[in-house]
Amino acid sequence: xxxxSVMGGIVRRxxxxxxxxxxxxxxxxxxxxxxxxxxxxxSPFAAATITSIDASAARALEGVHAVYTAADVRHLGPTLxxxxxxxxxxxxxxxxxxxxxxxxAMVVADDRYVAQDGADLVYVDYDPGQAVVDLKEAFSxxxxxxxxxxxxxxxxxxxxxxxxxxxxxxxxPGIQESKLRDDAVVVSLEMINQRLIxxxxxPRAVIAHWSAGYGSVELWSSSQIPHAVAGAVATTFGIPSxxxxxxxxxxxxxxxxxLNVYPDEILTCFASRELERPVRWTETxxxxxxxxxxxxGWIGTATITGTRDGTILGYELxxxxxxxxxxxxxxxAIPLLGLFVASxxxxxxxxxxxxxxxxxxxxxxxxxxxxxxxxxxxLERIIDAFxxxxxxxxADVRKANFHPPEAFPVQTAIGLTMDTGNYAVxxxxxxxxxxxxxxxxxxxxxxxxxxxxxxxxxTYVEVCGFGPSGLAGLGFSWAGYGLPTAFNGSxxxxxxxxxxxxxxxxxxxxxxxxETTWAQIVSDGLGIPMENIEVQHGDSLDSPMGVGTFGxxxxxxxxxxxxxxxQRVKAKAALIAGHLLEAASEDILFADDGAHVAGSPDRxxxxxxIATAAYQPHTLPEGMxxxxxxxxxxxPSNATWPFGSHMALVEVDPQTGDVDLLEYWATDDCGNxxxxxxxxxxxxxxxxxxxxxxxxxxxxxxxxxxxxxxTMIDYALPAAESLPMFQxxxxxxxxxxxxxxxxxxxxxxxxxxxQTVVNAVVDALAHxxxxxxDMPLRPKRVWQAIQDARG
Amino acid sequence: xxxxxxxMVDRSITEVWNLFKDVPEVARCxxxxxxxxxxxxxxxxxxxxxxxxxISSSFTGEATVTTNDDNFRMEIVGKGVDRSGGSQGRVTxxxxxxxxxxxxxxxxxxxxxxxxGPIAQFGRTGLVAEVSKRLINDxxxxxxxxxxxxxxxxxxxxxxxxxxxxSLLFAGLWTWIQNLFxxxxxxxx
Numbered sequence: 001x002x003x004x005s006v007m008g009g010i011v012r013r014x015x016x017x018x019x020x021x022x023x024x025x026x027x028x029x030x031x032x033x034x035x036x037x038x039x040x041x042x043s044p045f046a047a048a049t050i051t052s053i054d055a056s057a058a059r060a061l062e063g064v065h066a067v068y069t070a071a072d073v074r075h076l077g078p079t080l081x082x083x084x085x086x087x088x089x090x091x092x093x094x095x096x097x098x099x100x101x102x103x104x105a106m107v108v109a110d111d112r113y114v115a116q117d118g119a120d121l122v123y124v125d126y127d128p129g130q131a132v133v134d135l136k137e138a139f140s141x142x143x144x145x146x147x148x149x150x151x152x153x154x155x156x157x158x159x160x161x162x163x164x165x166x167x168x169x170x171x172x173p174g175i176q177e178s179k180l181r182d183d184a185v186v187v188s189l190e191m192i193n194q195r196l197i198x199x200x201x202x203p204r205a206v207i208a209h210w211s212a213g214y215g216s217v218e219l220w221s222s223s224q225i226p227h228a229v230a231g232a233v234a235t236t237f238g239i240p241s242x243x244x245x246x247x248x249x250x251x252x253x254x255x256x257x258x259l260n261v262y263p264d265e266i267l268t269c270f271a272s273r274e275l276e277r278p279v280r281w282t283e284t285x286x287x288x289x290x291x292x293x294x295x296x297g298w299i300g301t302a303t304i305t306g307t308r309d310g311t312i313l314g315y316e317l318x319x320x321x322x323x324x325x326x327x328x329x330x331x332x333a334i335p336l337l338g339l340f341v342a343s344x345x346x347x348x349x350x351x352x353x354x355x356x357x358x359x360x361x362x363x364x365x366x367x368x369x370x371x372x373x374x375x376x377x378x379l380e381r382i383i384d385a386f387x388x389x390x391x392x393x394x395a396d397v398r399k400a401n402f403h404p405p406e407a408f409p410v411q412t413a414i415g416l417t418m419d420t421g422n423y424a425v426x427x428x429x430x431x432x433x434x435x436x437x438x439x440x441x442x443x444x445x446x447x448x449x450x451x452x453x454x455x456x457x458x459t460y461v462e463v464c465g466f467g468p469s470g471l472a473g474l475g476f477s478w479a480g481y482g483l484p485t486a487f488n489g490s491x492x493x494x495x496x497x498x499x500x501x502x503x504x505x506x507x508x509x510x511x512x513x514x515e516t517t518w519a520q521i522v523s524d525g526l527g528i529p530m531e532n533i534e535v536q537h538g539d540s541l542d543s544p545m546g547v548g549t550f551g552x553x554x555x556x557x558x559x560x561x562x563x564x565x566x567q568r569v570k571a572k573a574a575l576i577a578g579h580l581l582e583a584a585s586e587d588i589l590f591a592d593d594g595a596h597v598a599g600s601p602d603r604x605x606x607x608x609x610i611a612t613a614a615y616q617p618h619t620l621p622e623g624m625x626x627x628x629x630x631x632x633x634x635x636p637s638n639a640t641w642p643f644g645s646h647m648a649l650v651e652v653d654p655q656t657g658d659v660d661l662l663e664y665w666a667t668d669d670c671g672n673x674x675x676x677x678x679x680x681x682x683x684x685x686x687x688x689x690x691x692x693x694x695x696x697x698x699x700x701x702x703x704x705x706x707x708x709x710x711t712m713i714d715y716a717l718p719a720a721e722s723l724p725m726f727q728x729x730x731x732x733x734x735x736x737x738x739x740x741x742x743x744x745x746x747x748x749x750x751x752x753x754x755q756t757v758v759n760a761v762v763d764a765l766a767h768x769x770x771x772x773x774d775m776p777l778r779p780k781r782v783w784q785a786i787q788d789a790r791g
Numbered sequence: 792x793x794x795x796x797x798x799m800v801d802r803s804i805t806e807v808w809n810l811f812k813d814v815p816e817v818a819r820c821x822x823x824x825x826x827x828x829x830x831x832x833x834x835x836x837x838x839x840x841x842x843x844x845x846i847s848s849s850f851t852g853e854a855t856v857t858t859n860d861d862n863f864r865m866e867i868v869g870k871g872v873d874r875s876g877g878s879q880g881r882v883t884x885x886x887x888x889x890x891x892x893x894x895x896x897x898x899x900x901x902x903x904x905x906x907x908g909p910i911a912q913f914g915r916t917g918l919v920a921e922v923s924k925r926l927i928n929d930x931x932x933x934x935x936x937x938x939x940x941x942x943x944x945x946x947x948x949x950x951x952x953x954x955x956x957x958s959l960l961f962a963g964l965w966t967w968i969q970n971l972f973x974x975x976x977x978x979x980x
Contacts, residue, residue, distance in 0.1 A: 044877060044879050044909075044911070046907075100907070100912075120875060123872075123874065128881065128905060702911075704906075704907075704911070706906070706907065706911040710912050
């Protein structure tokens, strides 16, 4: 008997055997006859005028086919962006450069080595200007990044943008009045949420093939959003979208860095059209660090006004958010995503002011969590500081301010509606599993021996599963790329004539296990064994009209679409099986690679027999159309709102400042779970990236705008040995916005973890007088904080 | 990055000033520097080789020297490009001479160095800054020695030691390590 999965069961990932044997196909594995290679000449200056470009020596080099500069591509316009607030990135720097690493020229040659040699021969003369890197300096507008244009692109303060789309909340609901109360306690901290590099194992890579004969272009790109890239290519070149095919094959990690349209994707198409040869570009590790998007980069002040019984009367957040020099996909919308969850799990008046400010640095955009880890960090750090100030247990303060379960659906501070939540149950479950009281006793006992143990707690709310079609007007669409589709989910389920099944979906996974999870959904519905189901994705022409994989959206939206398509196929298959078995279709059950009549397992047909009948219409019931496939598009009524509680135990070495992360517990709630192993894997990776922000990673520009962390020697990624075993558990509070009850889990770990670790370290040092240390909490910084506190 | 060096020599301000105006002689004090052409109008072509561990840079470029006899001030504005490595450097050096007394002179050197490209991105440890400081420091020491020499002949023999990157690198590294263990607020980490 073949095995069929049941949703909710652990099923080993179908995609792993090919991936772990190195037999998956990535962009760099796709070889085309006659292909050329491109290398970019990039600016060494953060702010400069280009006074001349001399490419004559490069052009003269044997094997170089072309050197392109702004003059060649200016007519194509800038690199398109979805949320086009700010200055869009030129395809190649046009007269000025605004950050180190900006592409100035593209050299196309026989191979990559010749192209690099050619690039070294392109002489660009720069007249350097003053770079603006410091966020407060940028906010002051003393020096402009873009001439005659304020460095502040936009301030999210409750009256920007969404006017007329959702109800505007009171921007500061009674908080200032609360501060005047006699019993008011006000706690405020300025904190930095530092810049990070979203490091994927596979750097970005493209190969473009423009067919002069067909007037069409095929682009392979390591992208999370192949449909959007296709839209951008079509719009940029003024050709119909059905003349562009973008394929994202295996993608070796994304984390948001591949959720963008980049100049190289356009320029390789351009060069291929000009030279009538396929053109490839593969990113170097340094380019991955400084010329693909970075994430985070906020400096902000969080303030809580409350009373000594733990009641929070108001939460205020004002931050300057670093956009970098140019606007990419969502750039200014990333802080907005943070605002969506600014109040976290709490029923507290919330006021916010987020300034989106440009600097002479690489663009920031979505990095795993995208605004939500930043928001959770400020909120959960200041709640901890408030708890300490009033001498209450941080868990009790949190519980005192939770939205109760009966309050759902809950209206958030900025007027969105949270679907479902059961916060106190989730937190209590964590505290009980951890043995919170014993853990505190252990910490206190260690402290009396002079050891610095600390416990950190954080809760979080994520908003994901984008999204509702109604948000298209807020930028949740690909209209910026000439593809005016809302963030719908899509799926096509086809049973082949031999009874196997092909599923094509509109996502663009980069390691999330969609091939397995989606096969489980279909297998569960149809009873077709997992091994007979192929899931295909990432092809803008062959996949259904899709949106891509980002923002923890795939399962809630595209997963639901596949579920719906499965139900449609099942309904037709039941009619066919009923006809073949001479039974009523409503009595047909699907299991074990076939169908049988309820109560009579012997009256059965295989999927092969059902499919054969479907493709030989003369054997079907009178009037039934042949074939056995269905498509579905799903537009959810709301986003989904996963949540959870995380806890960490750390020990700080008072002599060296080294932080040892001893234990990490997480109790997450992402609604129903289809594959617990894959969900746990997503949480593992998310926590690792959050812990990495807390302890290790920091992208650094010096005051001249030089990028100092362009190698893995200078940019500290965590290794497995840096992390403890994560102890995971979950509560299950299904959403009511999709029939699967699933919410999404891709970013939750990242959103919950950085502040959990920082809270733990500060807890270990608070009795010495340490109130806050900015991330990353490397030994030197922690040691310094201990020294400073001791005076 | 700004680097300041100062020293005092037992020579009259005129003697010191005359040495500074002899640009080829001064250039010999800059480790790794080579003057290739004197355009005669205060502009010079030259090269500067620096080896920093894995990065070996050879900057070629131009420098413009302006002198003011009235107040014994000199400004050198240099710009160099390492065409093979893609690094660029700009430096402005201001030399100011002050009479201590009739027999001795205070020399003050203010350098503003802007580096871009791989050499500026080499490590976040402040190593490049330390090496730049070391360069200027050696420059000042060499000038000091030249100016202190008992005879012209002896003075002209003095020049910067050949820059094998290693000595610079280790000197820079040593300063950096010392800074690391200095108590008090860190300048960078």
